[in-house]
Amino acid sequence: MGEGVPGPGLALADASYDWYRSHAIRSRRWYKATEVAMIALSASIPVIAAINPASTVVLAVIGAVLVVGSGLRSVFHWQDNYLRYSAAREAIDAERRLYHIGAEPYADPAAREEALVRAVTRIEQGEMNSWVKLAEEKPRT
Numbered sequence: 616m617g618e619g620v621p622g623p624g625l626a627l628a629d630a631s632y633d634w635y636r637s638h639a640i641r642s643r644r645w646y647k648a649t650e651v652a653m654i655a656l657s658a659s660i661p662v663i664a665a666i667n668p669a670s671t672v673v674l675a676v677i678g679a680v681l682v683v684g685s686g687l688r689s690v691f692h693w694q695d696n697y698l699r700y701s702a703a704r705e706a707i708d709a710e711r712r713l714y715h716i717g718a719e720p721y722a723d724p725a726a727r728e729e730a731l732v733r734a735v736t737r738i739e740q741g742e743m744n745s746w747v748k749l750a751e752e753k754p755r756t
Contacts, residue, residue, distance in 0.1 A: 622727075622728045622731075623728055623732070624714070624727065624728035624729065624730070624731035624732045624735075625711070625714060625728075625731060627731070627732055627735055628707055628710060628711050628714070628731055628732075628734075628735045629711070631703075631707050631735050631738075631739060632704055632707045632708055632711065635700045635701075635703045635704035635707065635742075636700075636704050638696070638700045639696075639697055639700035639701045639704055642693045642694075642696035642697035642700060643693075643697040643701075645691065645693040646688075646693035646694045646697055649684055649687065649688055649693065652684060653681060653684050653685070653688075656677050656680060656681055656684070657681060659677060660674060660677055660678070663677070692749065695749055699742055699745055699746065700742070702742070703738050703739065703741075703742040706738045707735055707738055710731060710734045710735065710738070711731075714727060714731050720734075
């Protein structure tokens with residue numbers, strides 16, 4: 616491999632890192648947005664009821680939106696995804712750092728690409744296994 620040209624292991628690690636990074640950011644944004652919306656909507660119920668006690672339609676709509684929002688959180692697992700994706704991203708980044716400096720297990724130039732692919736694959740499988748475990752623990756309706 617020429618200088619500055621990433622090997623297949625590093626290219627795979629970089630692509631995996633980028634995927635986990637972008638998906639962690641997206642999951643964090645969805646999680647925070649839905650949490651803020653749910654808090655704001657919940658807080659608006661007593662305010663609306665105090666301002667206009669006859670506003671049952673508005674209160675019913677807000678209640679329905681809260682139920683839908685709560686359901687979406689449990690379906691999409693944004694907080695869980697954010698944490699899992701962030702952990703996987705950081706684990707891959709740690710492997711990339713070791714690879715870049717040629718530390719074990721990447722000290723042998725002949726075996727470093729394979730070692731990095733194996734490490735990234737192990738991290739990805741671990742993340743997927745934690746997702747499967749999470750899905751199995753959730754009650755089915």
